[in-house]
Amino acid sequence: MLLSVVAGVDGRAESLAAAEWAAREAVRKGRPLLLVHAWSRSPYSLVSVAANTAQRSQAERVLHAAAERLAGACPGLLIQTAQVEGPVVTALSRLADGSELLALGRRTKRGLAGLPGGSVARGVISRVKRPVVLVGADGGQEGTAEVPRSRDVVLGIDLGSPCAEAIDFAFEEARLRRCGLRVVHAWCDLPPSKEEAGASGPVEADCREEERSGLLTAVLQLRRDAYPDVPVIESVRRGKAFSSLLRVADGAELLVVGHRLGKQSHLGLHSSPTTNAVVQHARCPVVVVPYS
Structure with missing residues (x-):
């Protein structure tokens, strides 16, 4: 079974750039692409039921839009999507350890040393045993x-x-x-x-x-x-x-x-x-x- 190239997507520009980078990498390596949206379920209550339903629907929209965009850019690439529930760092780290590599969006904060691309990226890098790729909003495609x-x-x-x-x-x-x-x-x-x-x-x-x-x-x-x-x-x-x-x-x-x-x-x-x-x-x- 071929390991997937995994990309975390949340709809922001940097996560879409990471997904595009991951799609090109999957084509180079001859691997399938797995797009993942991770979210944390709210504790049970009448209000949280509605909130969780809204989060699930938003995740479906984000994943569908990203998959459509990448299917047009990389025809023939096998693209799968998945929602994962739980703490975001834990969920992404678990998926990354069973993947070829994990791509995440990166927001640079120049002048704020010690915050590499946000707490999610920092937490994932500290835990996973597979390569993690961090991509800025421009995809690093231009000098x-x-x-x-x-x-x-x-x-x-x-x-x-x-x-x-x-x-x-x-x-x-x-x-x-x-x-x-x-x-x-x-x-x-x-x-x-x-x-x-x-x-x-x-x-x-x-x-x-x-x-x-x-x-x-x-x-x-x-x-x-x-x-x-x-x-x-x-x-x-x-x-x-x-x-x-x-x-x-x-x-x-x-x-x-x-x-x-x-x-x-x-x-x-x-x-x-x-x-x-x-x-x-x-x-x-x-x-x-x-x-x-």
Whole structure:
């Protein structure tokens, strides 16, 4: 049985853009598309019966309109629809774990760091074991006047804990899209003491950068051998990971990052600061690939 590409839809522009992205992805992968509308049932009362009936009818309208729109854009694509009841994050996470991937709409809130695309997206990313794609209202299909859209897939790698699943996903996406892959690793030096500053300097920093470049090449070698038709550009940059990724991915086809499952704080499960930042600010669709 083929796993479905799943898209959460609620009628807003960003969710429709995510559904369109998911439809194109389903065509590329030869998968069916499942459109889902999740809603929470109100506690039983005479008033809640009417409210739940209204929510169910609204869900049917949203799903029907989205399915019709995508059927016209992607003729021949198998499109299914489903309503799921319960807490939205829980319902979407349960569906995502049995899917090829899950696409969600993303509302960027520039300047509000730590709120990656809304609480639903944040909750889903923290829980699911499958890739989650976050798509803005424009679908990431256009660049800007300063930065035209490219056809590259961009992959961010942490060499301290490289995510094999994210690497595989990025290479496969580049193959399916017949485009290049740009792989970025960024690193920061800790502020040196006065003694260390005098003993080290640009030469030592250049040596560390060269070492990291060699390690990046080694990490990617097996995938490069497996995907000989995918052009790869490797980049090691000094600086914060999220700012380096945002610069390289501005106007790109897709940005892929890994997310370690099980990270926890006093506020509960959460994604990393780098993941939060790129989801929040990237102009292109962002794929968050989980790993243990």
